[in-house]
Amino acid sequence: MKQLLLFLFLSFTCVTFSQNTVADLKVQGNKKLKSGFVKKISNIKPGVALDSAIIESDIKLLKRLPSIAHAYYQVFPTEKENEYNVFYNIEENFTIIPSANVYTTNNDEFAYRLGLYEFNLFGQNIAFGGFYQKDIYDSYAINFRAPYLFSRQLGLAVNYQNLTTLEPVFFESNTADYRYNNNSLEVLGLYQFNFTNRIEAGVNIFSEDYKYVSGATSNVVPLSLDVDKILYKLIYEYNNLNYDYQYVEGFRSVFNFQYVHSRAGDRKKFPDFLIGWNDFMYFKRVGQRGNWASRFHIGTATNDETPFAPFAVDNNKNLRGVGNLIDRGTAALVLNTEYRQTLYEKGWFVLQGNAFIDAGTWRNPGGDYGDFTDSQNMRLFPGAGLRFIHKKIFNAIFRIDYGVGLTKNASRGFVFGIGQYF
Template identity: 60%
Template sequence: MKYFWFLLIVVISFSGFSQENKVSSFEIQGNKKTKTAAIARLCEIQQGAPLDSIVLEEDIKRLKQLPSISHAYYTVEKGGKVTYGIEENFTTIPTANIYTTNDDEFAFRIGLYDFNVLGRNIIFGGFYQNDIYNSFGVNLRMPFLFSRKAGLAINYQNLTTQEPVYLDTGTADYKYNNTSHELLGLYRFNFQNRIAVGVNYFKEEYDYKRGATSDQVPLTYSIDKILFKSIYEYNNLDYYYQYVAGFKSILNLQYVVNLKKEVIPDFIIGWNDFLYYSRVKEKGNLAFRLRVGLSTNDTSPFAPFAVDNNINIRGVGNTIDRGTGAIVLNSEYRHTLYEKDWFVLQSNIFVDGGTWRNPGGTFDDFVEKDNIRIYPGLGLRFIHKRIFNAIFRIDYGYGVTEGATHGLVFGIGQYF
């Protein structure tokens, strides 16, 4: 009989232990605009599943990557009750990028986006750009349209700029227009890995305005193209309000089919952005972005990799050069100077540097001093902690390489 009571006590003990280490209930609180079902759909935690701190930490990390959420945390009560606390962002915000150089060049892009349409983490918005000419675009991204792993993105863009074209006889200015329609399928394999695959149909038009000419380069032409695109992203970033830590990699591969092959052949282009962030004590943040890219090495003056203020080198100017390969390193140290409630003031010290392969050139071009540009600089960040991406930045870059310029770059959001 004593063995019976002993076994009964053991069974009851293990039963109690088992219940204590299972999720008895799961609750989400603090969200107002974001639908509770939309948040729960993205979480791995399940009622009745084993209580695993790794699952809880990954859920919270995933939620903090959403534009709709500024901060998230969890609590576990006795009995296995789990609560996810949500602090939401205000997600209907303007976007802006403004840049100037010492050549009195001025260009800007403004827009309005909602990053949490219908409370379901749908992104919708558009932009207007003035860079000598007018441009606009509309974007719709529904990453969880079909399931918590599969979604869709639709983009339209009508972009017109003045592009310098570098000929053997000198430099020419062309009016360039790109009208594109893009459809992407989005799929997330797991918490850290996702892919986007799709097609982009676009039309390019070039009209000569001024400068040098060449018998090999037409004064005006247009061409229809189809672009097949795939983007693979590994994201292991961890956010704590304005601070970021971790590693992220984005690989972008494109195959462009020219519908007038007698004018321009098909070509391939690919690049990878490697991003690394590290917290420095309580108020500092180191940030690095390395881009390595190559394309088919045609001698076309319309090479795909640009040297540009608003893309890679702060202070360099508006599309001052082009190449069929690029290696660019952006590095900066962000330091919180003042923080109170929702407002943060950050200082920024940066060095942007890059080098390009000339169209039709060789890999030796990457070490040619004429192709290397280095721009150190200083900046400020004005940050609202409760509004997604509400970071107004001002950067001043000053070139230290031969023939360099200097200029201001304004924008919303961190540079990278």
């Protein structure tokens, strides 16, 4: 028995002292991205145990960053026994990116958004930029997002927006057009628990202004509405996606919960309300050149009978071809699914085709969940599109889709934009 215990002790001692360790982490291939930043967000550090699982998770994290097109690792022994140098090899993205979204339908509606963003400010993976939008009226926004500003886990986001659009308002089977303005300032704290889980929490102070333009009128619907509000926001994300240039595989879930409170005015006229939604996304590689992608959106809000319901039916958000903000609801179910096929690839350029089905249904303001099965609320839009992709520029995907509505009185039309639809 003593001999057995001595054997186990010696075996444990040998394993402990012969464990492979990391002598140093070296970063190669990066030019603009700072090596210190890569080391800050990596779990592999000098002196820790050499663990391939930890290295793989670091590489997956790096490939998610806007500043990195691709990453891989190498391990080499040092002159000292059981010590190894780990090399992270970086292929950088070009990160000063213009953005453009153009959408139109057969009703001759036309709107566009132009922006410019830097996604690797100071080589620290900080995103900063803004956009200008022309959707009948002028709008603009400025955005700052630094997820690793304070540490590997803690960051900050600040957003300012002055958005003005012509909004359809639906009531008593009638429609009116209102000029809508939203002027807001938002501050969010960003915290990453681990590789797959993170949260955002903060506050948005904003004012809303509705002014009647044309269409039907009603005694119960004001011709103008102006109120100051404060919004408390919580976002939880689970992200286990793995990127290989234009291909994506894995599962991602984003939950967004908001509580909106009127800062002044009649509480009966401007009641507080809650809103929450979750986007579930699943991506699967199909063979060498195919990618199946799906997104399921489920959302609900306080069910006030209001013409200003929060969930929109819109060309550029959920149903390609449906038109620019054609309806509203207080709850929504939307499924987007598409198959992406690489048609041509050479060097940095990729031509990708896709076939999609977008389907959705909404709850009417003041209605019930039975509205989801009402044929008047259901929309179905199959279609097809093309993607023109630059593999070494972040989000450099020019997309064009054409959707055709199959439900009664449905529209059809093109949707243009930068980046995948989801």
